[in-house]
Each structure stands twice: as C-alpha cells, then as structure tokens.
Amino acid sequence: MIPSLTLEKNKTYKYEQVLKKALKYFNGDEMAATTWMKKYAVKNEDGLYEETTPEDMHHRMAREFAKIEDKFGNDTSHENLSEYGKTRTNLTEEDIFGLFKDFKYVIPQGSVMSALGHPHMIASLSNCVVVPSTYDSYGGIMHTDQQLVQLFKRRCGVGVDISGLRPANAKVSNAAGSTTGAVSFMHRFSDTTREVAQNGRRGALMLTIDIAHPDVEDFVTIKQDLSKVTGANISVRLSDEFMKAVVEDKEYTHRWPIDAPIDEAKYVKIIKAKDLWETIISCAHKTAEPGLIFWDRQHWYSTSSVYPGFENASTNPCSEIAMQGGDSCRLIALNLYSFVDNPFTDKATFNKKKFYEVAYESQRLMDDLVELELGHIERIMDKIKSDPEPDHIKASELATWELLYNTGKIGRRTGLGFTALADCVAALGHAIDSTEALNAVDEIMRTKFEAEFDSSIDMAIQRGAFGNFDPEVEKTSEFVQMMEKEFPAIYKRMMENGRRNISISTVAPTGTLSMLAQTSSGIEPVFMLGYKRRRKINSAADDAKVTFVDDMGDSWEEFDVFHPKLNEWMKVTGETDINLSPYAGSTAPEIDWIKRVELQALVQKYVTHSISSTINLPEDIEVDKVAQIYIESWKKGLKGITVYRDGSRSGVLVSSDDKKEKTEAEMQEADEKALSNFSKSFGVTSAPKRPKKLQADVIRFQNDYEKWMAVVGKIDGRPYEIFTGRLEDSFNLPPFVEEGWVIKNKIENGENRYDFQFIDKEGYRTTIEGLSRSFNKEFWNYAKLISGVLRHGMPINYIVDLVSDLSLYDDNINTWKNGVARALKRYIPDGTVAADKKCPSCGDPNGLIYEEGCLNCKSCGHSKCG
Known part of the structure; x- marks a missing residue:
C-alpha cells in the first residue's frame, strides 16, 4: 500500500501566475487552462496553487505509480510470459511521466488527476x-x-x-x-x-x-x-x-x-x-x-x-x-490520435507496435492504480476512525469503504479505455462512418485487446491472479467464448495462468480529458467542426482588426474557432476549405446512424465492460426512427446506447447553423406571419382559475448567511404562484418536506388565507395554517405581483430576467429578489434560449441556453449559475 502522505511546505502561486503559465502550456486555450486549474491543479488549504501546469501534475502522478512498479518489480524469468513480457524492462518514474506528458499517450481520468498524490485531499481514485x-x-x-x-x-x-x-x-x-x-x-x-x-x-x-x-x-x-x-x-x-x-x-x-x-x-x-x-x-x-x-x-x-x-x-x-453492488472502478484512457504516423497525409499509418506496447504498459498502470486506490481507501478509513463522531454514527460510512476495499482487492477491476477515435480515423484519411474506418477500428481494437489481456495474464503470473479466477466459470462467459474462437493462444494462456483483473476494459466519456488533450471525445464523432468567436478589442491599437462595431460603439474582432485537429489538417495540407477534410459529413448530427450502431457493436466485441455512447439526431426525427435505432442496437448486441434528439434536453450541444438560406420572399412571408401571430396573441389573457388546493414544491436555499425558503404552487407542473422569504419559527417546515399543497381558504373578514399541507413521515396529512404569517408583508405583496405574471403565461425565463433586473431600494428586498429568481430558474425547460442570448465569454450572439437552471453557452461551454 502507499504510505500516508506527508504534508510539506511547498512553494505556492497565485491565480494570475498559474493562469499565465497554463495559458502558455495550452497554446492560449483559455477554456483548457482554466478547466485544468479548477479541477486538477493542487491547491493548499488557503486556496493557493502548488502546481502551475499539467506537467507538475504529470510528475506528481508518475511518482505515485512508480512506487507500485518498484514494489512489484519485473520478474521476466517465467516461461509462460508473453513475448513482449519476456523482453520488457520495468517502468521507471521517467518512463511513466513520458507516457503522461502533454496528454500524448496515456491519460488517467479525472479522479486520478485530481486526487493521486494530493497532499491536502483525502479522496477516492475511483471514478x-x-x-x-x-x-x-x-x-x-x-x-x-x-x-x-x-x-x-x-x-x-x-x-x-x-x-x-x-x-x-x-x-x-x-x-x-x-x-x-x-x-x-x-x-x-x-x-x-x-x-x-x-x-x-x-x-x-x-x-x-x-x-x-x-x-x-x-x-x-x-x-x-x-x-x-x-x-x-x-x-x-x-x-x-x-x-x-x-x-x-x-x-x-x-x-x-x-x-x-x-x-x-x-x-x-x-x-x-x-x-x-x-x-x-x-x-x-x-x-x-x-x-x-x-x-x-x-x-x-x-x-x-x-x-x-x-x-x-x-x-x-x-x-x-x-x-455488482459494493465495487468500484478506476479509469485510464489511451489517446488514439497520437499513434497515427504522418497524420492527414497519403503516408498516414497506425503504429500498431507502439500502440501494443503502450496499451500493455497502461494495463499494468491500471493494476497499479487498483493498489493505489486501496491505499487511498486505507487513508479514508483512518480518517473516519479518527473523526470525533461516536462509533455508531460513523459505522455505516466505515462499512461502505471496507466493502469497497475488500471487493476491490479480490476482483482488481480496471477500466482501460480510449479517446480521440474520431481524430484517429480522420488522421488516417477516413470518414468515421465509412467501411474503411470500420476496418481500421477493428484492427485497432484487436491490438488493444491483445495487449491488455497479454498484460493482465503476465501480471497474474508475476503478481497473482484475481481472487476467484475459475476456468469453469470463465467458460460460461460469452466474451470468453469469443476469445476461445478468435484469440485461441491468448485464451489457452489465460486458462492455464489466470489473469490479474476480473474485468479489464471500457469506453468512458472523456469530455474534460479531451478538452485538455485537444482531441475528439471517447468513441464519439466530432459534434461541431467550428464556431465563430468574438473578442472586444481596442480599435486604436496598431494591430486592431475590427470586424464590426456594436450599438454601444465597442469594436469587436470576429474569428473562426475550429476543432483542434481540424486545424492540424489545415496546417498539414494547406487547405482552408473544411468541406475537403476527412471530417466533412462526419460530425455527430451528419453520420449514418446505422453505421454508428455498427461502429459501437464492433468496439463492444473487444470490451469487457460497456461503452458510453450517444447518437445525435436532428430535432425533427420521428419517434419511430428512435425506436428503430434501439431495436437495431439490441439486435447488434450492444449493451446500451443513448439517443439525443437535437434540443431535446440539457447536455446536448444545439447547433446554431441555419438549416438553409431563406429567399427574400420567404423572409417576407415569415415576417408577415410573425406579425399576424403577434396581433392575434397580443391582448388580454385569461389566467387558469386557481383550484382550492394547489400542488406545491418547497425550495430551500441560502442568501448570503440567511436561510430562505420558497413555496411554489403549480398547475400541470408550471409555477402558478410563489411565496418566498426568510425561514422563521412560525413557519419552519421539517427538513424532509419537499412538496405538499397550498390551500386557499376564506376567513371571517372575507380575506384569503393560504395554508400549507404536507404528508409526514408516517403518512399523515399535516396542515400549517397561515402561510402568509411567515413572510414579510412587503415581500408578500411583491410575490403577489410576480404570481400574477406567472399565471398569465409569461415565459419563465423572461420572468427570471424581469425579477433579476428590478432596481430595489434596500439590501433586504434585493436579497429577496435574488431568492425569487433562483427559485424560479429550476422551472425553465432545459434548452430554452436566454432572453439575452449573447455569451459574455465567446461573444456568440445566440450562445446562451438554460440547462438545469444555469446559463450555459452551447458554443464555448461558458457557464453561470445564480
């Protein structure tokens, strides 16, 4: 196991210092630089950085992996080792760093990058x-x-x-x-x-x-x-x-x-x-x-x-x-693009020898990572045992980690995957849904399979097989039956010697990793080849390139941002027309979905776990087509697949490209239709009549240091009325209450009274009379105004903007205003375009959409949550 990490006084750096170095490392890619800083760079308890670039991180990880390689050594005297296993030399810290450097060959996934060797964090390495x-x-x-x-x-x-x-x-x-x-x-x-x-x-x-x-x-x-x-x-x-x-x-x-x-x-x-x-x-x-x-x-x-x-x-x-319940898995990805020699040329080839060797060594690193995780779990359990909580309170937490420790030690589950498949195929000159691409991917996957199984079998000989290896059980696996038929030599060697890891490979999503490696993600096609980005500039500067001046008189430069490896294709070929590139027609919304299923089925054949994969479809795709994709996926032997219809939900990048250029007559017709619809809809609206009893959500949040609560009454899932204020003793609901009913009653003087009813833990209905008692009268009156806007059908994203833009005269009411906006944001349907669609980061004039209450840019990924 790894020893407990000793805290040392390391040199520290401020945000601006690290940002400058990280930007240089990522060649000016601000998103990659800031993502690495936020997620993976080591910071001390005071928030100061102890790493300035991913190179520091890669050295940190290489040191920890090298400890396990030194622990197990490399006995090559066994006669049953693979041919490569007999001749390899032990991995040194320098060797491992060389695999990690510049995210070129081997990329440990997020939990490993953030926590491995981190002196100030006690966290799991399992993803x-x-x-x-x-x-x-x-x-x-x-x-x-x-x-x-x-x-x-x-x-x-x-x-x-x-x-x-x-x-x-x-x-x-x-x-x-x-x-x-x-x-x-x-x-x-x-x-x-x-x-x-x-x-x-x-x-x-x-x-x-x-x-x-x-x-x-x-x-x-x-x-x-x-x-x-x-x-x-x-x-x-x-x-x-x-x-x-x-x-x-x-x-x-x-x-x-x-x-x-x-x-x-x-x-x-x-x-x-x-x-x-x-x-x-x-x-x-x-x-x-x-x-x-x-x-x-x-x-x-x-x-x-x-x-x-x-x-x-x-x-x-x-x-x-x-x-099974009680197990975990760690992940490492291979960067497939880096194994293409002479990419984007007529001489492009995939270096199978180099790939085999790196995949073999990466499976060893995967097993090392199991050992490192066991060490991390020991630190977690030591921390739990030293906590001041009574033993009966921390018993469940301790038991959970003991279960993961014991299961991990017996099975030694690993998840070796890959990223940049789309870039690899393009660099070889193929469209991703072409027959040539499928043939190339089959060869790559077979090589990966041979390397990782040779490695795991060799480790079984050198380090010992996983705890329960049983040839009779193995024969019941359809995967092993495939091995016997197509890889008889590896199958025979495994049945004689076992393997080190109960399960070996996967294909995980690699969104953040691919951003850092500047490649396509996982098995996925490239989603968009590029977008336009805007940058505010000083028009008086000598090198200023003013594209346009906005209504405020500010000058902007507009430029195209292309997928990183498409830029490489341009540099290699000297071409600027992206329609001539191997990526043309091969983006996620464009490829043939049947070929996409075939590609996943082909990869699944060689993978012991499953595949995270998405088929992107246009917004107007019919329901029957979605059903057909899923049926075909089942028939092809896929373990699962996800279908995203453009704009159907959060997590989907929505293309901003116009479907086609409209003629002047079509635009005039559209304008006339819009005016007609406007004239019909602009008038007095009729709010749905409020029922006596209205279903409601209870939303709790903090504004600064104050605890606040919102009660949102709904009709058909849409907010109809809202009550918001500080939590006070007169109306302090139990923490488990998340929904209930607002009941409207008449009292003796003819005024309305609102009561709140919920179901308690034993199933009884509990009613608290006088909901309004808990809220400041001024807040109550403002809420009545906003409730009126809600029930008359104004889109919720516009209501959120309306409330957020209110200029109120004191801090308490402004705090209340922020609470109302935060409460209502959760009801904005994902994919809704923001009222002000312009992204403050990349300048895309139609970039901002709502996703889970946050404003996210579909072009550059900028995100802001209120």
Missing part, C-alpha cells in the same frame, strides 16, 4: 461506484441514502438499482399500511445528490430499475416533468424476454420480487409489451431519458458478472461500467 441494491425497508432506504452522501463527498459517481423496493400500494407493516412504491424514493436520492454536489463537491447518480418491476412505467415517465429527479440519470434494465415480446408483439408479465418465478411472485401484472415500449421510446424521444440498458447482454457478455458475488446490479452514471 465510479455501484452500491448494493436498496434493501426493501425504510432502514434500507436510509442506508443507501447515507452511502450516497459518503461516496459523493469523496469524489465518486454512484449507481444504485431500486428494483428491490416493493411496488406502489403493496402492504407494509407500519403506520401507513401500504407503500408509496419504489419510484417515490427517487426524489430522496436525487435531492441528496444535488445537496452534496455544492461548494466544489461532486455528485453524480444513476438510478436503474428492471423492466420486470410493476412500477417501471412510473419510473420511465417521471422525468418528463423536467423539474423532477434533477439530480440523477435514469435507465431501464431491459431483458431479452421483454425485447422479444416487443418485437413479436406479445404480452409481458411484470413481477415482484423481480427474480422470482412468475408463479411464486408476490405481485404480478400482465401488460402488452409494445404499449410499454412505445411509452419508453416516446419519453426517450422527448427528453433523452430513460436510457436503455440491455441487461442480459451486460451479464453474459462479461468477464465479471458471471462470477458468483460479482453479478451486475447497476451501472455508473454514464453507463460504461456495470458491476
């Missing part, structure tokens, strides 16, 4: 964890909730399956008499994620449910209201049984417990499979959720799930790692 499926009791639900908190705070993303919770209205032996069902607890886990993911902490959650569960339709549809379960991704585990029923248009039987034979299940529900399938696809088309996981393929085409005790329970938040 993803799956916790045991939630036990069917309130104690079990609370236990899962606590596990999420403890893992999020150590920088882990988490997956949890809720299929074990009994369905809605099932009998329970407590005061409620019946349960609210599995789906009702999604809100708790989602809110926990959002609560922890503040002030620099990290929270990422995947919730899954099996298609057999009777509550699955409620699970599938819950996020069609974009204000619900905002802290989690959701996916459905689809069985072959269900998919065959869909294709053959047959009935399907839900059951609970989900793994019980139908005739022994406590709850059974028969449905028409195609009806449920159409609901699932409609939701995926509309909002890109739920994700679909082909669960039988996840299990059988696996080297780990076939082992007793290692059966997959759920996946991590991005779905590329399925594993």
Whole structure:
C-alpha cells in the first residue's frame, strides 16, 4: 500500500501566475487552462496553487505509480510470459511521466488527476461506484441514502438499482399500511445528490430499475416533468424476454420480487409489451431519458458478472461500467490520435507496435492504480476512525469503504479505455462512418485487446491472479467464448495462468480529458467542426482588426474557432476549405446512424465492460426512427446506447447553423406571419382559475448567511404562484418536506388565507395554517405581483430576467429578489434560449441556453449559475 502522505511546505502561486503559465502550456486555450486549474491543479488549504501546469501534475502522478512498479518489480524469468513480457524492462518514474506528458499517450481520468498524490485531499481514485441494491425497508432506504452522501463527498459517481423496493400500494407493516412504491424514493436520492454536489463537491447518480418491476412505467415517465429527479440519470434494465415480446408483439408479465418465478411472485401484472415500449421510446424521444440498458447482454457478455458475488446490479452514471453492488472502478484512457504516423497525409499509418506496447504498459498502470486506490481507501478509513463522531454514527460510512476495499482487492477491476477515435480515423484519411474506418477500428481494437489481456495474464503470473479466477466459470462467459474462437493462444494462456483483473476494459466519456488533450471525445464523432468567436478589442491599437462595431460603439474582432485537429489538417495540407477534410459529413448530427450502431457493436466485441455512447439526431426525427435505432442496437448486441434528439434536453450541444438560406420572399412571408401571430396573441389573457388546493414544491436555499425558503404552487407542473422569504419559527417546515399543497381558504373578514399541507413521515396529512404569517408583508405583496405574471403565461425565463433586473431600494428586498429568481430558474425547460442570448465569454450572439437552471453557452461551454 502507499504510505500516508506527508504534508510539506511547498512553494505556492497565485491565480494570475498559474493562469499565465497554463495559458502558455495550452497554446492560449483559455477554456483548457482554466478547466485544468479548477479541477486538477493542487491547491493548499488557503486556496493557493502548488502546481502551475499539467506537467507538475504529470510528475506528481508518475511518482505515485512508480512506487507500485518498484514494489512489484519485473520478474521476466517465467516461461509462460508473453513475448513482449519476456523482453520488457520495468517502468521507471521517467518512463511513466513520458507516457503522461502533454496528454500524448496515456491519460488517467479525472479522479486520478485530481486526487493521486494530493497532499491536502483525502479522496477516492475511483471514478465510479455501484452500491448494493436498496434493501426493501425504510432502514434500507436510509442506508443507501447515507452511502450516497459518503461516496459523493469523496469524489465518486454512484449507481444504485431500486428494483428491490416493493411496488406502489403493496402492504407494509407500519403506520401507513401500504407503500408509496419504489419510484417515490427517487426524489430522496436525487435531492441528496444535488445537496452534496455544492461548494466544489461532486455528485453524480444513476438510478436503474428492471423492466420486470410493476412500477417501471412510473419510473420511465417521471422525468418528463423536467423539474423532477434533477439530480440523477435514469435507465431501464431491459431483458431479452421483454425485447422479444416487443418485437413479436406479445404480452409481458411484470413481477415482484423481480427474480422470482412468475408463479411464486408476490405481485404480478400482465401488460402488452409494445404499449410499454412505445411509452419508453416516446419519453426517450422527448427528453433523452430513460436510457436503455440491455441487461442480459451486460451479464453474459462479461468477464465479471458471471462470477458468483460479482453479478451486475447497476451501472455508473454514464453507463460504461456495470458491476455488482459494493465495487468500484478506476479509469485510464489511451489517446488514439497520437499513434497515427504522418497524420492527414497519403503516408498516414497506425503504429500498431507502439500502440501494443503502450496499451500493455497502461494495463499494468491500471493494476497499479487498483493498489493505489486501496491505499487511498486505507487513508479514508483512518480518517473516519479518527473523526470525533461516536462509533455508531460513523459505522455505516466505515462499512461502505471496507466493502469497497475488500471487493476491490479480490476482483482488481480496471477500466482501460480510449479517446480521440474520431481524430484517429480522420488522421488516417477516413470518414468515421465509412467501411474503411470500420476496418481500421477493428484492427485497432484487436491490438488493444491483445495487449491488455497479454498484460493482465503476465501480471497474474508475476503478481497473482484475481481472487476467484475459475476456468469453469470463465467458460460460461460469452466474451470468453469469443476469445476461445478468435484469440485461441491468448485464451489457452489465460486458462492455464489466470489473469490479474476480473474485468479489464471500457469506453468512458472523456469530455474534460479531451478538452485538455485537444482531441475528439471517447468513441464519439466530432459534434461541431467550428464556431465563430468574438473578442472586444481596442480599435486604436496598431494591430486592431475590427470586424464590426456594436450599438454601444465597442469594436469587436470576429474569428473562426475550429476543432483542434481540424486545424492540424489545415496546417498539414494547406487547405482552408473544411468541406475537403476527412471530417466533412462526419460530425455527430451528419453520420449514418446505422453505421454508428455498427461502429459501437464492433468496439463492444473487444470490451469487457460497456461503452458510453450517444447518437445525435436532428430535432425533427420521428419517434419511430428512435425506436428503430434501439431495436437495431439490441439486435447488434450492444449493451446500451443513448439517443439525443437535437434540443431535446440539457447536455446536448444545439447547433446554431441555419438549416438553409431563406429567399427574400420567404423572409417576407415569415415576417408577415410573425406579425399576424403577434396581433392575434397580443391582448388580454385569461389566467387558469386557481383550484382550492394547489400542488406545491418547497425550495430551500441560502442568501448570503440567511436561510430562505420558497413555496411554489403549480398547475400541470408550471409555477402558478410563489411565496418566498426568510425561514422563521412560525413557519419552519421539517427538513424532509419537499412538496405538499397550498390551500386557499376564506376567513371571517372575507380575506384569503393560504395554508400549507404536507404528508409526514408516517403518512399523515399535516396542515400549517397561515402561510402568509411567515413572510414579510412587503415581500408578500411583491410575490403577489410576480404570481400574477406567472399565471398569465409569461415565459419563465423572461420572468427570471424581469425579477433579476428590478432596481430595489434596500439590501433586504434585493436579497429577496435574488431568492425569487433562483427559485424560479429550476422551472425553465432545459434548452430554452436566454432572453439575452449573447455569451459574455465567446461573444456568440445566440450562445446562451438554460440547462438545469444555469446559463450555459452551447458554443464555448461558458457557464453561470445564480
């Protein structure tokens, strides 16, 4: 294990000093420089930097990896080693640094870059964890909730399956008499994620449910209201049984417990499979959720799930790692672009020898990383034991880390992936959806497979196989059956000697890493080849290049920003017409989706885990086409895939390109139509009549050092009225209350009184009379005005801007105003274009859209949350 890190007084640097050096390192790429500074550069307790460029980070990581290489050594005397294994020399710190340097060959993923060797941080090196499926009791639900908190705070993303919770209205032996069902607890886990993911902490959650569960339709549809379960991704585990029923248009039987034979299940529900399938696809088309996981393929085409005790329970938040509850995985990516010799020329070739050697060594680094993680978990457990909390309070946290430690030590799960596939293929001169590209990728994946399995088998000989290796169990794996057929020599050597790691490879999303490496991301095609960026300039300067002057008289330079490797193509070829490049017609919205599925199926063949992958489709794509993609993906043997319709939901870059140039006549017709619509709609509106009882959300937040609360009454999920103010004793709801009802009553003098009702923990309805008592009268009157605007249909993003722009006369009311804006932002549909669309960072005049209450630029990634 790694020893505890000794805190030393290191030289420190201020923000401006580091920014200057980081900008130079990234050749002026401000986004890459500031992202690295924010996420990965070591800072001390005072917020001062101890690293100035990624080179410092790469030295930091190389030192830690070298300790493990020195610990295990490199005994090449074993006769059963691979040919390369017999001749290699032990990796030194300098060798490892050479692999990391400039993000050229090997890129450890985020948790490793931020936490490994960090003297001031006690955090996990695992990118993803799956916790045991939630036990069917309130104690079990609370236990899962606590596990999420403890893992999020150590920088882990988490997956949890809720299929074990009994369905809605099932009998329970407590005061409620019946349960609210599995789906009702999604809100708790989602809110926990959002609560922890503040002030620099990290929270990422995947919730899954099996298609057999009777509550699955409620699970599938819950996020069609974009204000619900905002802290989690959701996916459905689809069985072959269900998919065959869909294709053959047959009935399907839900059951609970989900793994019980139908005739022994406590709850059974028969449905028409195609009806449920159409609901699932409609939701995926509309909002890109739920994700679909082909669960039988996840299990059988696996080297780990076939082992007793290692059966997959759920996946991590991005779905590329399925594993049992109580296990975790660390990630490293190979930069495929760097293995292309003479890129973008007629002499371009992929250097298979270099790639094999680096992939082999990277799998060793992956196993070293397991050992480093065990050391980090020991530090975490030592920290927990030394905490002043009573033992009974910290028992659950300690048990969670002990479970991850023991499981990690037995299975030694790794996740070696890659990035820059699109750039690699383009550098070889191929369109990514071409037959030539598929052939090239097949060769690359076969080489990677050979290298990483040779490495893991050699480590089994030198270091010992993972704890439960069993040739008889191995034979039940469809993945291993593929090995026997296509890689007989490797298969034979593995069956004789075992392998070091229960599961080896994956394809994870690499968005931030690719930004730092300045490449395409993971398996994905390039989304956009470029965009226009604007920069304010001094027009009087000698070298000023004024593109235009705005209404305020400010001068701006406008220039094109291209995908980094497209710039390389321009330099190599001397061409400036991007339509002549190998990227032309190969962006995410343009490629043939059938070829895209084929590409993923081809890569999946050689990957022991799964693949994080997205098919981008135009906004006007039909629902049937989405269904066709998913059916084809299942037939091709994919373990899962995500389909994003342009603009359907947050997380999708929305293209700002005009679909086509309009003629003058078409523009005139459009103007006349807009005026006609305006004249029809500009008039007196009629607000929907307020029912006596209105569903409401309770939103808590802090303004400066004061605790505030908003109660937002809704009709059909849209805000109808809002009450906001400081929390006071007269109306201080219990912390668990997140929703309820606002009830309007007449009192004796004829005035209205608003009461608040909620359901307590035991299922009883509790009513607090006089909601208005808690709020300052001036705040109350302002809220009535805003509520009037809400119920008369003004778009919520405009209301947020209206409230934010109010000029009020004292600090208390301005604080209240900020609270109202923050409360209402969560109801702005993701993808809504901001009223002022211009990005302050890149100057894109149509760049800003709302995503999860934040303003994000779809061009440059600039983000601002209020």
